[in-house]
Amino acid sequence: MNRLPTLKLNPIRRGAVFGKHHSEQGGFTIIESLAAIIVVTIMLVGITPMLAIAVATRVQARRVELGAQAARTYIDHLRTGQLDHPTVSNTPLANAAAPSGSLSCDGKNGNYCQSPSTLYCVDGDGDKNCRADSMTDMLVQGVGYNAFSNDATRGYTLLVRVYRADAFKDSTPLTTASVQATFTGGEGNRKAPLVTSTTEITGAQYRDFRCRLNEARASDDFCR
Numbered sequence: 001m002n003r004l005p006t007l008k009l010n011p012i013r014r015g016a017v018f019g020k021h022h023s024e025q026g027g028f029t030i031i032e033s034l035a036a037i038i039v040v041t042i043m044l045v046g047i048t049p050m051l052a053i054a055v056a057t058r059v060q061a062r063r064v065e066l067g068a069q070a071a072r073t074y075i076d077h078l079r080t081g082q083l084d085h086p087t088v089s090n091t092p093l094a095n096a097a098a099p100s101g102s103l104s105c106d107g108k109n110g111n112y113c114q115s116p117s118t119l120y121c122v123d124g125d126g127d128k129n130c131r132a133d134s135m136t137d138m139l140v141q142g143v144g145y146n147a148f149s150n151d152a153t154r155g156y157t158l159l160v161r162v163y164r165a166d167a168f169k170d171s172t173p174l175t176t177a178s179v180q181a182t183f184t185g186g187e188g189n190r191k192a193p194l195v196t197s198t199t200e201i202t203g204a205q206y207r208d209f210r211c212r213l214n215e216a217r218a219s220d221d222f223c224r
Contacts, residue, residue: 060188067162067194070122070138073110074160075199077120078142083111085152085201086118088144093159093198096143098176103168105130105139113139119163130165137165138194144201148211155203155212161193 077083105113109123113130123129124136131137141163144156167174167190174191202209 063164063188064194066124066136067138067164070140071160071162071195071197073122074120074140074142075158077110078158078201083120085156086142086144086158088146088150088152088156090147090150091145093143093145093157096159096176098161098174099139099141099163100173103130103132103139103165105165118142132165132168134165139163139165139167141193146212149208152201153203154205154208156201157212158199158201160195160197160199162195163193164190167191 074083078085099116099119101116103113103119104115105119105121106129108114108121108130109128111121113119113121118141119130120140120142121130122138122140124138125134129137130139139162141161143159143161144152145159146154146156161176163174169190172191174193175189176193179193179196
């Protein structure tokens with residue numbers, strides 16, 4: 001019986017073939033990895049400022065919301081007699097100055113501060129104080145206007161401004177020109193009010209309300 005010829009593979013040649021196949025299926029090269037890193041870095045550089053603005057705007061919007069709640073609380077306490085009325089005068093509300101001086105408001109949550117005594121404290125962090133190093137405490141300024149009487153029981157127009165307690169961190173004066181913007185890329189203008197609003201605090205008599213609506217009669221005996 002004739003034997004079939006045996007096919008023998010050259011080990012060296014086979015290893016060379018396998019080695020070539022392995023190199024063709026290899027991983028990323030250094031250049032490809034560097035290119036991927038550069039692309040990811042460029043994307044992060046573009047996205048990071050947008051994320052920072054989005055977070056800052058969300059925080060500021062929450063501050064404005066808390067400021068509006070503080071203003072409503074202050075007005076409600078005035079109307080229900082839980083709080084003394086602010087000073088009422090015939091000075092136009094547009095000329096009402098911003099509060100000034102150092103802040104002292106320990107243990108005054110829901111009441112007027114020791115200094116400035118015209119500010120109403122709304123504690124935001126649960127320590128029953130309003131401190132200049134707090135990011136959540138609010139201070140409410142109330143200003144009353146009545147052209148014919150400084151008697152608060154006869155009614156007045158109330159101007160309310162809400163400031164952040166950390167506006168008193170330094171001695172830079174507070175402003176009244178405009179409220180803080182909700183859209184911000186940082187922590188906002190600490191020196192400007194978060195919220196500004198006006199409302200009517202009515203007196204006991206209808207006559208007083210009529211006089212305040214018609215300021216031309218402020219000097220009449222009817223309104224005195």
